[in-house]
Amino acid sequence: LAKTTQPISMDSYEGQEVNITCSHNNIATNDYITWYQQFPSQGPRFIIQGYKTKVTNEVASLFIPADRKSSTLSLPRVSLSDTAVYYCLVNPGNMLTFGGGTRLMVKP
């Protein structure tokens, strides 16, 4: 299974754009890149998924370069409620392997 590396923590302020980059150097051809968000005392929540180039939904954008060895989750204009742990996953099939995630702290 491809291993992912992402920053342990990040700080931001309300209204800023936040970009969290994930490295996955040994990503396989079949692997999708998926991001989940987890609040304290809750289960992870699916944010966005992509295979290549760019994906955008109402919550975030996901940028994937051509070599697919990294990806960047972009959260526009964060608010205090975006404080959470964000997990980057690269998995074939449904064998989800979660790493330590990035703890995002949004400050007023």
Add this chain to the structure above:
Amino acid sequence: DTAVSQTPKYLVTQMGNDKSIKCEQNLGHDTMYWYKQDSKKFLKIMFSYNNKELIINETVPNRFSPKSPDKAHLNLHINSLELGDSAVYFCASSRGQGANQPQHFGDGTRLSIL
């Protein structure tokens, strides 16, 4: 309505006891999972079921036995509980087994072994 619901939310029990955690999903999904999240927040898959059949069984002690009476339910029974079993256990479901199928998680069961 809660999509994936787990009961109980908290479970405190003595070492050596047997306990069960229940999970139900009302999303009409075919695939269900159990995960364990330890104190360092790493989430590891334990089991995966598709249409009531076991498809993934990671290296988990055989004291842990999942049971799926129908595809909307996946319960987890744990025998002879040990201190190291203390963790948060999450149930999840997805529409299918494909890599592009997002998983929906419950809010977890916090198991504490005394």
